[in-house]
Amino acid sequence: MIRAIRNTWNVPLYWVWSSATRARRAPTLYIALGPDMNITRRTLSSVCRLININCIRNISYSQCAMTSSRHTNSKRIEGLDKNVWVAFTSVAADPTIVNLGQGYPDIPPPAYVKEALANAAAVDKLNQYTRGFGHPSLVKALSQVYGKVYGHQIDPFKEILVTVGGYGSLFSTMQALVEVGDEVIIIEPFFDCYVPMVRMAGATPVLIPLRLRSNKETSSVSSADWVLDPEELASKFTSKTKAIIINTPNNPIGKIFTKSELQTISDLCIKHDTLCISDEVYEWLIYKGHQHIKIATLPGMWDRTITISSAGKTFSVTGWKLGWSIGPEHLIKHLQTVMQNTLYTCPTPLQEAVAQGLLRDYELMGRPECYFSSLAVELEGKRDRMAAILQDVGMSPIIPEGGYFMCVDVTPLSQDLSHMGDDEPYDYKFVKWMIKEKKLAAIPVTAFCGDASKKQFEKYIRLCFIKQDSTLDAAEAILKNWNK
Amino acid sequence: MARQLHARRIEGIDKNIWVDFTQLAADYKVVNLGQGFPDFSPPSYIQEALCKAVNGGCSMHQYTHAFGHPPLVSILAKFFGRVVGHEIDAFEDILVTVGAYQALFCTFQALVDEEDEVIIIEPFFDCYQPMVKMAGGKGVYVPLRPVSMEGGKALTSADWVLSSEELASKFNPRTKAIVINTPNNPLGKVYKREELQVIADLCIKHDVVCISDEVYEWLTYDGAKHVKIASLPGMWERTVTIGSGGKSFSATGWKVGWAIGAGPIVKHLKTVHQNSVYHCATAAQEAVAQGFQREYELFGTPESYFLQLPEMLNQKRKKLATCLESVGLQPILPEGGYFMISDISSFKVDLNDPSTQDEPYDYRFVKWLIKEKGLATIPVSAFYSPEHRKDFQNYIRFCFVKEDSTLNAAEDILRKWNQGKDVH
Numbered sequence: 001m002i003r004a005i006r007n008t009w010n011v012p013l014y015w016v017w018s019s020a021t022r023a024r025r026a027p028t029l030y031i032a033l034g035p036d037m038n039i040t041r042r043t044l045s046s047v048c049r050l051i052n053i054n055c056i057r058n059i060s061y062s063q064c065a066m067t068s069s070r071h072t073n074s075k076r077i078e079g080l081d082k083n084v085w086v087a088f089t090s091v092a093a094d095p096t097i098v099n100l101g102q103g104y105p106d107i108p109p110p111a112y113v114k115e116a117l118a119n120a121a122a123v124d125k126l127n128q129y130t131r132g133f134g135h136p137s138l139v140k141a142l143s144q145v146y147g148k149v150y151g152h153q154i155d156p157f158k159e160i161l162v163t164v165g166g167y168g169s170l171f172s173t174m175q176a177l178v179e180v181g182d183e184v185i186i187i188e189p190f191f192d193c194y195v196p197m198v199r200m201a202g203a204t205p206v207l208i209p210l211r212l213r214s215n216k217e218t219s220s221v222s223s224a225d226w227v228l229d230p231e232e233l234a235s236k237f238t239s240k241t242k243a244i245i246i247n248t249p250n251n252p253i254g255k256i257f258t259k260s261e262l263q264t265i266s267d268l269c270i271k272h273d274t275l276c277i278s279d280e281v282y283e284w285l286i287y288k289g290h291q292h293i294k295i296a297t298l299p300g301m302w303d304r305t306i307t308i309s310s311a312g313k314t315f316s317v318t319g320w321k322l323g324w325s326i327g328p329e330h331l332i333k334h335l336q337t338v339m340q341n342t343l344y345t346c347p348t349p350l351q352e353a354v355a356q357g358l359l360r361d362y363e364l365m366g367r368p369e370c371y372f373s374s375l376a377v378e379l380e381g382k383r384d385r386m387a388a389i390l391q392d393v394g395m396s397p398i399i400p401e402g403g404y405f406m407c408v409d410v411t412p413l414s415q416d417l418s419h420m421g422d423d424e425p426y427d428y429k430f431v432k433w434m435i436k437e438k439k440l441a442a443i444p445v446t447a448f449c450g451d452a453s454k455k456q457f458e459k460y461i462r463l464c465f466i467k468q469d470s471t472l473d474a475a476e477a478i479l480k481n482w483n484k
Numbered sequence: 485m486a487r488q489l490h491a492r493r494i495e496g497i498d499k500n501i502w503v504d505f506t507q508l509a510a511d512y513k514v515v516n517l518g519q520g521f522p523d524f525s526p527p528s529y530i531q532e533a534l535c536k537a538v539n540g541g542c543s544m545h546q547y548t549h550a551f552g553h554p555p556l557v558s559i560l561a562k563f564f565g566r567v568v569g570h571e572i573d574a575f576e577d578i579l580v581t582v583g584a585y586q587a588l589f590c591t592f593q594a595l596v597d598e599e600d601e602v603i604i605i606e607p608f609f610d611c612y613q614p615m616v617k618m619a620g621g622k623g624v625y626v627p628l629r630p631v632s633m634e635g636g637k638a639l640t641s642a643d644w645v646l647s648s649e650e651l652a653s654k655f656n657p658r659t660k661a662i663v664i665n666t667p668n669n670p671l672g673k674v675y676k677r678e679e680l681q682v683i684a685d686l687c688i689k690h691d692v693v694c695i696s697d698e699v700y701e702w703l704t705y706d707g708a709k710h711v712k713i714a715s716l717p718g719m720w721e722r723t724v725t726i727g728s729g730g731k732s733f734s735a736t737g738w739k740v741g742w743a744i745g746a747g748p749i750v751k752h753l754k755t756v757h758q759n760s761v762y763h764c765a766t767a768a769q770e771a772v773a774q775g776f777q778r779e780y781e782l783f784g785t786p787e788s789y790f791l792q793l794p795e796m797l798n799q800k801r802k803k804l805a806t807c808l809e810s811v812g813l814q815p816i817l818p819e820g821g822y823f824m825i826s827d828i829s830s831f832k833v834d835l836n837d838p839s840t841q842d843e844p845y846d847y848r849f850v851k852w853l854i855k856e857k858g859l860a861t862i863p864v865s866a867f868y869s870p871e872h873r874k875d876f877q878n879y880i881r882f883c884f885v886k887e888d889s890t891l892n893a894a895e896d897i898l899r900k901w902n903q904g905k906d907v908h
Contacts, residue, residue, distance in 0.1 A: 073595070077759070107542075118539065164761040275489075337490075345583075
């Protein structure tokens, strides 16, 4: 840890606590000297006297200190170090907290997927490097599954890239296709990494919020009631717009964009000649009465869309960190260039296991035994239960059409947080308070929006319901006893 | 689309030797001494560790800590703390990455800006150049050169050295970092303490970061000692040391690597990591942690894989060197690593292949060797900068981390070839 000390000598002064000095509870004082600085020992003595250090011991007059500006970060990552997960993930380590925060299952993955990994690990060859852009058996399985879904052939070697999770696909896409001077339209609320990734690529995020339909009463709201204003959307497209990112089903709200909504977006993409980055990691988690539509299947869209998916979300194995991008060769080839210059290849045994899982479920597609369908059925029950728990205590959750999150307006709980000061949006304060006082974790929804929309979303928190019944029971107990 | 699609940062980095040569090796039926991965199994205890992790409960299949699975960073801190002789903070000083490759990427992206210069010692693992380019930086190259030998004795990688004056001349106020790789790929050089001291002195004098790629750190032969530049005075706070689970445990397909360095520098690598892949696979990290736990306890004893592996590879290294010598391909005996390079200048062949006409001589030779003789290697000019490539077209790289049967098959090919031709 390093702390800069303001001083009147114009000398860059830093307290530095390293792990060694932490043990002695004594930070080391570093004075950063540039090559032109000429600080006399007398000045240094004055400095030390005023800061109450006994003597100048072991001052090295090297030209650089640990905190020399030469070793600071590159410009591309300036301001990208903070992150909602860094703030809230440590919570997960505390077993006394009921964690409906970060989005991962505490239900087990299907047994056949784990077996496939154990089998792959036992094969010598599968412990060594495989093809950089995707293990052959995996890209072939993906080509089969998605060929069926898209209704046209997908070239496993030219139109697919396997990445480290859906996250890695987003990064490869951004680095390959977005740069300084570009604008990228992002719909709020958005999975939080979109904005820092756009900024790291040197481009400007242009935000547009989903809004609750004006004629909607606040009781029994569905994610379908959160919509884009078509005129507002059209106004966001400029000559600098390189791409629009859509996420369907959406995290955190759970909205599934309808065909006509996707048509509106695609008309604009075609009119302005922009790309579409479609994050569809929750593509199989679709609840009754709704249909997931791939924008890449709309006319004129295949050639300008990268569609991103996730093995982690498909098979409930978020810790496997495998995902893929599917798109036309002339776009995928650029993502492949990024891949070969960033991490080169993804782990082999994990890719083999996902391939086996996909082949098994490909045979069962459309049938209830297919995991893609059975998981959605299981989660729908949990969704309904979560909604009932929240409604029982007077709240009105936004019922998601897909995905495994539910957002809810906490206003009915009337929680007074004025003692917590004014420097954070209400939902951040609420979640921190709730973790501490009620031992229940959620995620504040303003983490998923820009500054201008914070007021619109600051009463909402996001709850993850892909959890065991016992976890949901515990959450229910906490909420029922809220006012006690 | 009418406008330029791709971002400028990926211009000029789309060609890749592995993509080309791996495809070629797959297309022809070859004895593959090309790409650097073992064709034998990882040690059984490490395979078992992965199986155990797979069956180890729900949390093994879900996200772990973004910057490194706690059991892994804890044992790495303990293990390498003991190696370098000072405490390493598991949560401040270490970042776990998807292979050492991603650690290199995070380092360049975190620290290199437009117009920064990065000194790269040739021959270098080929990805350093495009990664520096993608970060907007400029590669400044300084070659290792063979000291001229009397009596034609076979060279070793120790005979390839830097000129201190030439190296010093490459440093200027725009120099942000220098990349070193020890043991070196492709040459196999293991830098001695005095050689590292020369580099360290320059890093300190010019306030430059040192990126030390040490993925082959356990693989040293003939008494050569691996020295960590980060352990030299004044270097810990300015060095990022990169390691590889894949190379340490002969499981390259697991893609678990790490960057270890002073917290203030590693935190920037973490920022890149959290905005690019965020997490690495949990089960693989758990298994590597188990592997290191075992190695921590057995370190320095005959049961340590970090001693057994170099012993096994030493035999293979000698076997390949003897074979190459016997057919007139002059090997440069490596002090460390997976690879051996060979001078092909005395091996004149009629490379009658119009498809490779404009390529460097070693590329043409390697492709000819694949197509005509069924033996895959890698051309060494791929490990040189575009500026210097033309001066180093006479070497090819062999990987000897292969089953004896593979090495025997290579030997057969070379012997048959030698019997049927003139050698100058």
